[in-house]
Amino acid sequence: MMTSFMSNLSPIGPEVALTLTALALLVGGAMRGERASNMISWISVAVLVGAAIFGLKSAGADPVQVFGGALILDKLALFAKTAILLSAALVLVIGAGFLQIEKIIKYEYAILILLATLGMMVMVSANDLLTLYVGLELQSLALYVLAAFNRSSLRASEAGLKYFVLGALSSGLLLYGMSMIYGFAGTTRFAGIADAAHLDASMGLVIGIVFVLSGLAFKISAVPFHMWTPDVYQGAPTPVTAFFASAPKFAAIVLIARLLLGPFADMMVQWQQVLVALSVLSMTVGYFGAIMQRNIKRLMAYSSIANMGYAMIALAAGSQRGLEALLLYMGLYLITTLGMFACILAMRQSEGMVENIDDLAGLSQTRPGLALSFSLLLFSISGLPPLAGFFGKLYIFLAAVEGGLLWLAIYGAVLSVVGAFYYLRIVKIMWFDEAAPAFVTPAFVLPLTAGVAAFFMLPGAVWLLPALERWAQAASASLF
Numbered sequence: 067m068m069t070s071f072m073s074n075l076s077p078i079g080p081e082v083a084l085t086l087t088a089l090a091l092l093v094g095g096a097m098r099g100e101r102a103s104n105m106i107s108w109i110s111v112a113v114l115v116g117a118a119i120f121g122l123k124s125a126g127a128d129p130v131q132v133f134g135g136a137l138i139l140d141k142l143a144l145f146a147k148t149a150i151l152l153s154a155a156l157v158l159v160i161g162a163g164f165l166q167i168e169k170i171i172k173y174e175y176a177i178l179i180l181l182a183t184l185g186m187m188v189m190v191s192a193n194d195l196l197t198l199y200v201g202l203e204l205q206s207l208a209l210y211v212l213a214a215f216n217r218s219s220l221r222a223s224e225a226g227l228k229y230f231v232l233g234a235l236s237s238g239l240l241l242y243g244m245s246m247i248y249g250f251a252g253t254t255r256f257a258g259i260a261d262a263a264h265l266d267a268s269m270g271l272v273i274g275i276v277f278v279l280s281g282l283a284f285k286i287s288a289v290p291f292h293m294w295t296p297d298v299y300q301g302a303p304t305p306v307t308a309f310f311a312s313a314p315k316f317a318a319i320v321l322i323a324r325l326l327l328g329p330f331a332d333m334m335v336q337w338q339q340v341l342v343a344l345s346v347l348s349m350t351v352g353y354f355g356a357i358m359q360r361n362i363k364r365l366m367a368y369s370s371i372a373n374m375g376y377a378m379i380a381l382a383a384g385s386q387r388g389l390e391a392l393l394l395y396m397g398l399y400l401i402t403t404l405g406m407f408a409c410i411l412a413m414r415q416s417e418g419m420v421e422n423i424d425d426l427a428g429l430s431q432t433r434p435g436l437a438l439s440f441s442l443l444l445f446s447i448s449g450l451p452p453l454a455g456f457f458g459k460l461y462i463f464l465a466a467v468e469g470g471l472l473w474l475a476i477y478g479a480v481l482s483v484v485g486a487f488y489y490l491r492i493v494k495i496m497w498f499d500e501a502a503p504a505f506v507t508p509a510f511v512l513p514l515t516a517g518v519a520a521f522f523m524l525p526g527a528v529w530l531l532p533a534l535e536r537w538a539q540a541a542s543a544s545l546f
Contacts, residue, residue: 077130077139080117080147081187087113088180095173103173107158110176114155114183118148129544131193135255138193145393145541146190146320153313153400154183156515160408161305163509167414170216170303178215179309182208186317190324195244195254198321202240202285205314206233212306213298225294225301232294236284243277246270259329267333275330279340282325285318286374287367289347296355299367304419307363308407311370316396319377323389326381327545334384341382342474348375349477353484362410362423365488366403369447372485373399379478380462383469386546391461393538394531398458398523402447405519409440412508412516420505423492428501436513437496439520446523448489449482454523457531 075082091106121144129140158176165171181204188201210233214226248254250270251262263271284291299307326337352372359365377399380392413420413429413436420426430437446455459482466475522530 075132077124077132078137078191080121080151081184083113083117083120084180084184084187088177088184091173091177091180095177098173100172103171103175104162106173107162107171107176110180111155111158113180114151114158118151118155121147121151135257136194136197137188137191139191140544142320142324142541142544143191145537146317147187149316149397149400150183150186150190150313153316153404154179154309156404157305157309157312159511160404160411160515161303161308163512164303164305164411164419168216168303170218172215175212175215178208178212182212182309183313186313189317189321192321192324193256195247195256195259198325199240199244202321203237205317206237206285209233209310209314212309213302215306216303219301221301222303223301225298229294229298232284236281236291238281239277239284240281243274243279243281246274246277250274256325256329260331263330264332267336271330271333272336275326275333275337276340278325279322279337279344282318282322283344286315286322286377287348287371288344288374288378289351289371292348292351292371295371296359296364296367299370300361300363300421304363304407304411307366308404308411311366311403311407312400315370315374316400319374319381319392319396323381323392324545327384327389331384331545338382338384341378342471345375345378345382345474346477348372348378349481350375353481353488356485356488359488360423361421362426362492363421365423366406366410369485370403372481373447376459376462376478379466379471379474382471382474383465385465385469386542387468388462388465389542389545390535390538391458391465393541394534395458395462397534397538398454399447401519401522402443402455405443405516406440406447408512408515408519409436409443412436412505412512414506414508423495424499426492426496427499429496429505431501433505433513436508436516439513439516441493441496442520442523443516444489444493446520448486450486452525454531 091109095102095106129138131138158179185201185205188197192198192201210226210230213229214223216222247259250268251259253259287295330337349372352368352375356365356368359368377392377395380388380395446453449456449459463475463479
């Protein structure tokens with residue numbers, strides 16, 4: 067019995083490490099109070115990086131199912147977990163200075179990041195509807211608290227409450243859809259659902275997957291389930307916003323891919339229409355909504371909405387090529403997003419953080435290196451060649467064309483021009499407007515992170531795209 071239990075625990079060593087660390091740090095923090103905040107943050111970073119390295123050591127192993135098939139450890143899960151763990155660690159590193167300056171550093175912050183990351187790791191390994199829900203709610207509960215983490219800010223409290231209420235609604239939609247699927251498939255296991263969908267794609271299963279997709283669309287801020295995103299991004303502390311914009315999006319989109327291309331692969335005709343609609347709405351609302359924004363965090367919110375629209379183009383292709391393009395695109399999205407938030411965190415004037423886009427005026431004169439890094443990242447995420455972001459979108463469009471979605475690829479390419487407008491507006495303000503008051507010298511790690519992320523977007527970083535492409539190809543093969 068003990069041997070069987072240990073054999074189940076061995077493949078999920080990173081999850082066990084995060085669980086034990088979070089519990090131990092919670093006890094330690096309660097005993098030592100706020101004095102332990104810095105120590106807890108750096109221990110959390112070490113554990114997150116260590117868990118990522120531990121996972122990479124099993125990169126060549128065959129897929130393993132544990133706990134009776136509730137969790138699956140394959141190359142797709144490994145790819146996603148590595149990205150999530152490293153993203154969470156980087157968020158803790160780049161956000162440490164901000165929390166100290168704003169005097170809102172608390173030992174619970176790093177622990178909540180650990181618990182949210184643990185939930186995401188369960189999500190991307192889920193092989194059962196119940197496991198999916200447990201992972202999703204573990205992540206969500208931690209994120210609700212993080213959104214309202216700055217209790218002295220009315221805006222943060224409002225953002226947290228709005229996120230919680232709408233998140234509860236999305237959980238209700240998800241649970242209703244899961245109950246429909248269970249009722250018609252007779253099982254919560256993905257393999258059993260796949261058999262039921264293959265034999266008879268009944269209307270009950272179709273309704274169930276629509277409700278499940280609606281619940282998951284909330285997690286990736288897909289339109290029309292995006293209402294919380296601008297307010298939460300603006301109201302939450304900036305390091306928390308960076309976390310919201312990166313790892314949870316990656317985990318949720320991988321979960322959707324595993325669900326649709328796994329148990330519901332035979333129902334592609336039904337769910338493809340839903341994804342196409344979500345994609346078109348997200349790209350349109352995201353890009354046109356961003357044009358009207360003056361607050362840089364709200365602009366990043368609408369940018370993330372539009373980027374999830376492109377991710378859903380790749381998913382709608384319903385092929386291995388589409389999944390490969392999705393993983394490549396999301397990998398580049400993570401690097402670019404965290405680099406841009408490092409730039410935002412580095413932009414601080416004597417009276418406080420810079421959030422208004424107009425306050426970036428003349429940044430090239432006061433902080434030329436930071437302005438160059440931010441400009442390259444903006445060019446890349448807008449899809450301008452020959453930067454890495456261009457190839458990320460190109461692979462998505464090629465997958466869409468191969469999947470018979472030529473019109474959707476053309477629509478996405480046209481909207482990229484709209485997106486380039488508001489990104490280039492920021493570049494124009496930084497390089498050509500009269501200089502605003504100088505920024506306070508930031509912590510060294512912030513411009514370093516931004517510079518490294520920007521370097522990865524350059525054509526000179528020739529190893530990044532082929533390496534990401536190889537990892538994405540191996541990961542995508544897990545579902546085909």
